[in-house]
Amino acid sequence: MRSTTIENPSEIQRWRDRFYAARWVLITCVLVFGSLYLTGKLAFADALLAFLLIFLAAIVVPRRARLMRADLPSKDKSTVWPDTSLKRFAQALPDPCLIVDRRAILRYRNSAATSEFPASSVGDPLAFSLRNPILLNTIDQAIKTDSRVTGEFHETVPSANWYQVSVTPLEPKNAKVGPTKRSELLVVTIVSQTAQRKHDQMRADFVANASHELRTPLTSLIGFLDTLRGPAANDAAAREKFMSIMHAQAERMSRLIDDLLSLSRIELRQHMRPTTKADMGAIAKEAIEHLHPQAGEEKVEINFINELDDATITGDRNELMQVMTNLIENAIKYGAAGKKVDVKLRSCSQHTNHKIVVDVIDYGQGIPAEHVPRLTERFYRVDAESSRRKKGTGLGLAIVKHIITRHRGDLHIFSEVGKGTKVSLHLS
Structure with a gap:
């Protein structure tokens, strides 16, 4: 049986590499010995023998430089710092992470840090880009104590942001082993506290505003009761007048408590999207009929325009009825000067995720542009006194916003002074 020898490809490649590395030496030898032979200074056999000896020396015996290069990949990669494993760990963190040395020079930053602090640059001292004294002092303390140190700092440019920083030595120093x-x-890990701070501020403002809104009518009731028990105890005309005012104040407190409870219930279910079906056409018609007497008192005409054959969406009927009632009632109260309100249902062509758009348009005095972004804040009023006279609680649009958010829809408010206001709901 004939045996077949298959050469190892790696061996062939190794000999090719050696020949390639020695090519200039071999070319030079050919030129030198060829010249000596042609000029008669060296016999052909002697020239060939000398060339073969040099050829073998160049090809067979590996050069030291080549051996050193071959050894490079096997070196301990941990000598290159930060090493790859540490970089991968930092990159896996969702929060900004910076790796610095004990001179506070930035050695690496993950993607979150690059996005949050784009001015920071690897190789530069951290103080060049992040000049916050508390942050730098926290790093200095961690370097001095060789232990974990935490702190909080506040940035005001380009916007107000709060951060919690933690600085931890990767490996504590050991006096016996050396650095x-x-x-x-x-x-250095930096966690944003901005959302939490703003949430806490909103909660504090909400409690303060709610307390103020309840305290005002409650103080009025107590004052009128004291008057009725004292100087006006036997004054029938004063008693009738005060009883009427007390009733109005009690109604105001009742409306405020109802809106607060409604807002609380909606927030509890904020994460749960409705699963039932609701017909926005029927809901709009019912809301208009319910508010027809109020529109008559204000001498406002309500026009209903439905451009849809099917206005059925996924939603909670009661909540959507509350939305339509609030929006149309606001249009009647604050846009009465325009003498008409349009309620329009149309298909949504701007967003593929939404099916229909509901527009509630009044033609009243409109709202200044600087107030529009804040209209959905709790207890925010463009004109507080006018709102109270019209029996507003300051929570109507906040409730609308939360309901639309629960339905995964969008709320847009457009207004121009002297031309009226349009509120658009995008629903699916």
């Missing part, structure tokens, strides 16, 4: 590459590094 290592890993002991020279510190991990």
